[in-house]
Amino acid sequence: MAYGGVILSNSFSFYQKRIVMSSRMQEKNGGASIPHVLSVAGSDSGAGAGIQADLKACAARGVYCSTVITSVTAQNTVGVQAVHAVPEDFVAQQLKSVLSDMQVDVVKTGMLPSVGVVKVLLQSLTELSVRALVVDPVMVSTSGDVLAGPSILSTFREELLPIANIVTPNIKEASALLGGIRLETVADMRNAAELLHALGPRNVLVKGGDLPDSLDAVDIFFNGEHFYELRSSRIKTRNTHGTGCTLASCIAAELAKGSPMLTAVRVAKRYVETALEYSKDILIGNGIQGPFDHLLRLKSGSHSFRRKDAFNPSDLFLYAVTDSGMNKKWGRSVVDAVAAAIQGGATIVQLRDKDAGTKDFLETAKSCLAVCRSHGVPLLINDRVDVALASDADGVHVGQSDMPATVARTLLGPEKIIGVSCKTIEQAQQAWIGGADYIGCGGVYSTNTKANNPTIGLDGLKTVCSASKLPVVAIGGINASNAGTVMEMGVPNLKGVAVVSALFDRENVLAETKKLHALLMEASSSSSKIQ
Numbered sequence: 001m002a003y004g005g006v007i008l009s010n011s012f013s014f015y016q017k018r019i020v021m022s023s024r025m026q027e028k029n030g031g032a033s034i035p036h037v038l039s040v041a042g043s044d045s046g047a048g049a050g051i052q053a054d055l056k057a058c059a060a061r062g063v064y065c066s067t068v069i070t071s072v073t074a075q076n077t078v079g080v081q082a083v084h085a086v087p088e089d090f091v092a093q094q095l096k097s098v099l100s101d102m103q104v105d106v107v108k109t110g111m112l113p114s115v116g117v118v119k120v121l122l123q124s125l126t127e128l129s130v131r132a133l134v135v136d137p138v139m140v141s142t143s144g145d146v147l148a149g150p151s152i153l154s155t156f157r158e159e160l161l162p163i164a165n166i167v168t169p170n171i172k173e174a175s176a177l178l179g180g181i182r183l184e185t186v187a188d189m190r191n192a193a194e195l196l197h198a199l200g201p202r203n204v205l206v207k208g209g210d211l212p213d214s215l216d217a218v219d220i221f222f223n224g225e226h227f228y229e230l231r232s233s234r235i236k237t238r239n240t241h242g243t244g245c246t247l248a249s250c251i252a253a254e255l256a257k258g259s260p261m262l263t264a265v266r267v268a269k270r271y272v273e274t275a276l277e278y279s280k281d282i283l284i285g286n287g288i289q290g291p292f293d294h295l296l297r298l299k300s301g302s303h304s305f306r307r308k309d310a311f312n313p314s315d316l317f318l319y320a321v322t323d324s325g326m327n328k329k330w331g332r333s334v335v336d337a338v339a340a341a342i343q344g345g346a347t348i349v350q351l352r353d354k355d356a357g358t359k360d361f362l363e364t365a366k367s368c369l370a371v372c373r374s375h376g377v378p379l380l381i382n383d384r385v386d387v388a389l390a391s392d393a394d395g396v397h398v399g400q401s402d403m404p405a406t407v408a409r410t411l412l413g414p415e416k417i418i419g420v421s422c423k424t425i426e427q428a429q430q431a432w433i434g435g436a437d438y439i440g441c442g443g444v445y446s447t448n449t450k451a452n453n454p455t456i457g458l459d460g461l462k463t464v465c466s467a468s469k470l471p472v473v474a475i476g477g478i479n480a481s482n483a484g485t486v487m488e489m490g491v492p493n494l495k496g497v498a499v500v501s502a503l504f505d506r507e508n509v510l511a512e513t514k515k516l517h518a519l520l521m522e523a524s525s526s527s528s529k530i531q
């Protein structure tokens with residue numbers, strides 16, 4: 001058969017296709033090829049299912065995924081609020097753009113909202129050479145919303161299933177494809193798999209995620225000769241939105257890598273089980289069916305976000321540094337003061353207590369951390385790396401006579417934030433080499449909070465900022481009367497101001513923080529206009 005003909009027919013074997021393709025790739029560009037799945041499916045705004053799940057599943061399996069979007073759904077963990085079908089000729093346009101340029105190994109279909117879209121896809125498939133076609137006959141979301149109506153059933157049965165290498169209906173979809181037969185037991189699933197196979201797909205997987213009264217998650221695989229009852233433990237979780245899309249994409253990804261069909265299905269099922277187990281306690285959205293974590297990274301309770309996500313330099317904008325003496329003087333706890341500062345707009349908090357015993361300091365750190373975490377504001381500990389570690393705070397701020405940044409980095413690991421006080425270009429350079437995330441530069445103005453601390457003034461600040469490879473927060477005697485001047489300079493790398501007395505040596509922390517925040521907003525917008 002000539003390359004480029006109708007190659008999804010049974011006459012052209014899986015392995016023959018592979019050989020033709022790899023030689024063509026070498027002819028074309030001589031470079032390394034990467035397994036490639038094309039997903040033709042609907043978009044899910046909540047990103048649990050559909051195209052978004054397909055992209056994540058392929059990424060997790062190490063396979064490239066291009067996407068042709070058939071429909072845009074307004075969807076979340078509660079359900080599907082609206083569906084907007086992409087015009088058929090635009091689906092055709094997307095197919096043309098991808099297929100005229102890229103070598104696709106496996107096509108995976110999800111939501112195909114109309115007969116017209118199925119026909120457009122069929123037309124492309126006849127002109128295309130791919131290793132396999134994986135059909136996930138998406139019809140009704142788990143929330144019960146219709147994604148493709150019964151009008152597509154006959155086109156599915158008569159035209160799409162006969163050219164599929166595998167079709168992966170859930171129980172409801174298998175029933176619909178078979179004219180509404182009852183499907184309540186594993187025996188019913190076997191029967192359905194056999195009947196569906198008779199429609200032409202080379203392999204059938206009837207998924208039992210929604211099988212009532214089943215302790216295991218049982219799927220039936222049938223290849224025309226043998227039945228396989230694929231079982232995994234049923235994970236107790238609400239986060240099963242998108243399991244079907246993910247399973248089909250993972251099968252497609254494994255096929256694209258060259259796996260035989262049964263292996264691909266087994267790997268995919270194991271992957272879904274692992275991802276559900278990992279994600280069982282994750283909380284995203286308020287509905288009954290949440291998404292899960294394809295990349296196994298978001299586990300709740302663990303704060304080990306990747307380092308590049310841990311620190312955002314814009315968090316330095318309004319940096320509140322506590323002082324226990326001042327808060328005591330005004331008759332409030334440090335935790336209450338921190339809560340008020342955050343409410344007023346503080347974007348990062350540093351807990352600074354030069355006198356407290358270790359036990360008390362740790363307790364305060366833990367209480368402040370709870371407040372900060374609930375508002376998504378990072379908490380740093382002044383000087384005390386041990387307290388930062390013990391409380392699991394977000395990082396430390398160290399001075400020139402404290403632990404060097406490089407030692408703190410070794411102790412705290414790559415995830416935590418480290419700030420260093422610097423007055424000179426050399427110190428700023430050293431902080432950068434030592435693995436710090438930002439520098440605090442000052443004292444800009446003289447202050448009562450630090451005795452014998454020479455000031456560097458606005459010129460000194462400018463000099464260090466211009467040479468620094470790290471973001472800078474200005475510190476020292478900054479208050480409502482001079483913060484505007486500091487920020488309006490618009491010097492490079494200066495991200496914000498750190499304040500102690502201007503917030504905490506005042507009666508009303510909330511009002512003072514609000515005032516300063518408003519002032520900084522105004523100053524930074526006018527400095528960006530000047531630049």
Ligand SMILES: Nc1ncnc2c1ncn2[C@@H]1O[C@H](COP(=O)(O)OP(=O)(O)O)[C@@H](O)[C@H]1O
Nearest residue numbers: 170207208209210217233234235243244247272
């Ligand atoms: N709670 C669960 N624990 C383990 N596997 C599950 C669970 N729910 C679904 N699965 C598996 O996820 C895959 C998708 O199944 P299913 O939910 O039936 O499809 P769909 O999402 O299309 O309705 C199947 O392999 C199924 O066995």
Ligand SMILES: Cc1ncc(COP(=O)(O)O)c(N)n1
Nearest residue numbers: 042043049050141142241242
């Ligand atoms: C765009 C789109 N495609 C597919 C599904 C099915 O996923 P599920 O059965 O997990 O709701 C969905 N809800 N949305």
Ligand SMILES: [Mg+2]
Nearest residue numbers: 142209243244
């Ligand atoms: Mg499901």
